[in-house]
Amino acid sequence: MSVLWTVMSNRVPDRNSKTSGVRNMHIKSTVTFVLWMISAILWADPVIVTPKLPAEISFPPGETVCYAAKFLQMHIRAATGKNLAIIPESEAEKYAERIWIGNTRFSAQNLGEIRFQPEELLIQSVDSDLILCGEITPKGIDRGTLFAVYEYLERALGIRWFFADISALYPDGLGTVIPVGMELKLSGWNIRTYPRCRQREGGVSYYYEPVEIQKKWHPVLRFGSSLPYRNANHTQINWYHLYHETHPEYFAKDRTGRVSFNHRLPHRNYICPNASGLLEQMLENIAAADAGCPPENAWGPCPPEKNYVYFAFNDGMTLQKTCHCSICERLLQPEAPEAGQASELVFDFVTRYARAVGTCRPERSLVTLAFHHYRKPPVQCDIPENLNVIYVTKLMHYANDPATWNAETAYIRDWAYLLKNNPDRLRIWLNIVHPMQYVSRVPCFYPNLFQKWLRANLQYSDAYFINGLNPYLKRLDESARRKTLATYPMVWLQSRLLWNPDTEVEALLADYTANLYGPAGKTMFRLFQLLTERWEKCPMPSDADEENFIHTVRFPQAAAAEVEALFEQAVREASEDDMARRRVEFCYSALWRPFAAESEAWHQKRKVE
Numbered sequence: 001m002s003v004l005w006t007v008m009s010n011r012v013p014d015r016n017s018k019t020s021g022v023r024n025m026h027i028k029s030t031v032t033f034v035l036w037m038i039s040a041i042l043w044a045d046p047v048i049v050t051p052k053l054p055a056e057i058s059f060p061p062g063e064t065v066c067y068a069a070k071f072l073q074m075h076i077r078a079a080t081g082k083n084l085a086i087i088p089e090s091e092a093e094k095y096a097e098r099i100w101i102g103n104t105r106f107s108a109q110n111l112g113e114i115r116f117q118p119e120e121l122l123i124q125s126v127d128s129d130l131i132l133c134g135e136i137t138p139k140g141i142d143r144g145t146l147f148a149v150y151e152y153l154e155r156a157l158g159i160r161w162f163f164a165d166i167s168a169l170y171p172d173g174l175g176t177v178i179p180v181g182m183e184l185k186l187s188g189w190n191i192r193t194y195p196r197c198r199q200r201e202g203g204v205s206y207y208y209e210p211v212e213i214q215k216k217w218h219p220v221l222r223f224g225s226s227l228p229y230r231n232a233n234h235t236q237i238n239w240y241h242l243y244h245e246t247h248p249e250y251f252a253k254d255r256t257g258r259v260s261f262n263h264r265l266p267h268r269n270y271i272c273p274n275a276s277g278l279l280e281q282m283l284e285n286i287a288a289a290d291a292g293c294p295p296e297n298a299w300g301p302c303p304p305e306k307n308y309v310y311f312a313f314n315d316g317m318t319l320q321k322t323c324h325c326s327i328c329e330r331l332l333q334p335e336a337p338e339a340g341q342a343s344e345l346v347f348d349f350v351t352r353y354a355r356a357v358g359t360c361r362p363e364r365s366l367v368t369l370a371f372h373h374y375r376k377p378p379v380q381c382d383i384p385e386n387l388n389v390i391y392v393t394k395l396m397h398y399a400n401d402p403a404t405w406n407a408e409t410a411y412i413r414d415w416a417y418l419l420k421n422n423p424d425r426l427r428i429w430l431n432i433v434h435p436m437q438y439v440s441r442v443p444c445f446y447p448n449l450f451q452k453w454l455r456a457n458l459q460y461s462d463a464y465f466i467n468g469l470n471p472y473l474k475r476l477d478e479s480a481r482r483k484t485l486a487t488y489p490m491v492w493l494q495s496r497l498l499w500n501p502d503t504e505v506e507a508l509l510a511d512y513t514a515n516l517y518g519p520a521g522k523t524m525f526r527l528f529q530l531l532t533e534r535w536e537k538c539p540m541p542s543d544a545d546e547e548n549f550i551h552t553v554r555f556p557q558a559a560a561a562e563v564e565a566l567f568e569q570a571v572r573e574a575s576e577d578d579m580a581r582r583r584v585e586f587c588y589s590a591l592w593r594p595f596a597a598e599s600e601a602w603h604q605k606r607k608v609e
Helices: 002-009 020-043 065-080 089-094 105-111 145-157 211-221 239-243 278-290 326-331 343-360 402-418 447-457 478-499 505-536 546-554 557-573 578-608
Strands: 047-050 086-088 098-101 121-126 129-134 190-193 199-202 308-311 365-370 387-393 426-430 463-466
Touching (some): 047 065, 065 086, 086 089, 105 129, 211 478, 326 343, 387 402, 402 426, 447 478, 478 505, 478 578, 505 557, 505 578, 546 578
Parallel strands (some): 047 086, 365 387, 387 426
16 A cells, blocks of 8 residues: 555645646546455465575475475466466565475565475465575475465365376376366464474485476375485395306305306396405505496496495395305304394405494495395394484284284394484385295285384384385386286375374375265275275284285185275276266276286186195
C-alpha cells in the first residue's frame, strides 16, 4: 500500500484550479492502475525463489539447489496445473507468496541459528512464505534441501515415489503416483526430520548405475551418507592381471606351496596374506598414488583417499580357496563355526596393514570387510585405532531363526566392543543374495524382521549398505534386471525404515497399497501381509535343505493357492481403474508368477519321483 499512498499524496487536487477535472481523471486512472498492479501481485501464483549463490547439493553430482527448485516446479505443475516461476532472490520482494529454496538470505534471517543434524530437512511457513531447506556441511554442501522438496511434495500434494520408472523395462508412470487437481498450501508447515541411519546406500547408489538412473531412484530410496568414507569392496579384483606373471608368490597356495590360478575367473583369485613382499607392494602402491602415479586399477573401485585406504579380499573366498601355506594354515581354524574359520588369519594381516598405513601417514585409516568365513571378530588380534570395519552378513533376513539372530547380533556387538563402541568405525552391509540368486524366485518379504534388526543394532552402527534391490541390480542385461522387480515393495519399505526405524510397518504398507493399487488396495494389503507371514513366521533352521523348505513350509501348495487367489481378486477389483490394474498386473508378473511356475514344476517333479 506504500506505493498507492505515495501516488495519492502527490496528487491531491486543487478544487479552485481550472484543471481540477483533468487532474481528477488523472488521479482516478493512476489509482486504478496501481490497484490493478497490487491485485495482480496479491492474486498471482506463488513463485519459487533460489539463492543468490546457490549451494552445491550432495546429489546429483555437480548440481546446486537450483536442481531442487526445478524438481519442485515440475511436480507442482503435474499435480496442480500451475507453472510456478523460478526467480532469483533479488526479484522476490514484489511477490506476495514465495517458496524459498535452500540457502537464501530470507531463510537465514527468519530461521536464525539452527543446528541441523546430518542430512536434516526443514519445511517452515513464515506468514504467506514457505521455506524448504536443510543441513549444509562446513564445506558448503547442502545435504537437506532436496529431501525437504521430496517431503513437501509428498505431504502437501500426495505425490509418492514407490519405485523408479525405468522405461526400458516397463511403462513410465507405474512407480510414481501424482494426484491431479491438488491445491497448493504454503501456510501451517513446521517440519524437521533427519535420517536415523547416517548411511543408506545400496547397489543403485554405489558403483553400478549411471547417474540418470540414480536420479530416478533418489526420491524412492532417499539414499545418502554423511560418513566420511565409502565401503571397501573389490580392491584386489585386478591383482591377477597386475601380478600373476611377475609376482605369483603374492597369491594363495596349497599345502605344498603351489599356486593354482583361476584363469577363467580372474576376480576369483586370492592373495596370500603372509606372502613375502606383499605388504611392501601394497605400501609402495599407496605411495605411488600419493605421488600422482598409481598403478592402474590396483584398488578396483576404491583407490586411496587423503584419510582412508581400502582393502577387501575378493568375493567367494571360502576356506578351501584360502591360502594354506605353512604360515597361513597355522592361523586357520577349520573346526570352528564357518563365521570364524579365517578370522585370525585375515585380521592378523589387516592389523599389520593398518599399522603400516598409520606409520606412513598418522591421519590415515584402513577400511576393510568382515565377511565370509572371517566375519566373526578375532580373539588374538589387537585391533589398532585406525582400523574401520564393515560387517557383511548374508543372513539378516534369516534371523527370524533364533540361533541365527543370536549369532549375528553377537558378532555385531563384539565388533562394536573391539572398535571402542565408536559407530563411526563400524558399518553393516546386508548382502541379501539368498535364496534369490542361487535357489528360488520365492518372494522374500521381511519388513518387521528388518525393523527389529535396525532397532536392535542401531546402538552399535547407524550405517547400512544393502546389496541394492537384490544382487541382480548391478547386472545390466535385461533378463537379469527383470529379476529385481520382485524386490521393489520390500526395497521401498527398507528405505523408509532406514530413515526412521520407528515408523509403523503396517502404516507404511497401507500407504503403499492404497496409493498404488486404488480399488484393489485392501486386497493387496492382505496379500503383502500374507507374504510377510509366510517369510517371518516360518524360520528356517540353518541346516535345512532350503529348496525343500521353501516349497513345503514357506509356500506349500495351500499357501501358494491363497496368494494366487488374492492376486486374481485384486485384478478383478482394479478392472475399471486402468493404472491400478496395470500396477496389480505388474506386481503379479514380477513378484509371483515366476515363483508360481517354479512351485508347480517342483511339486510335479515330486509326484513323478
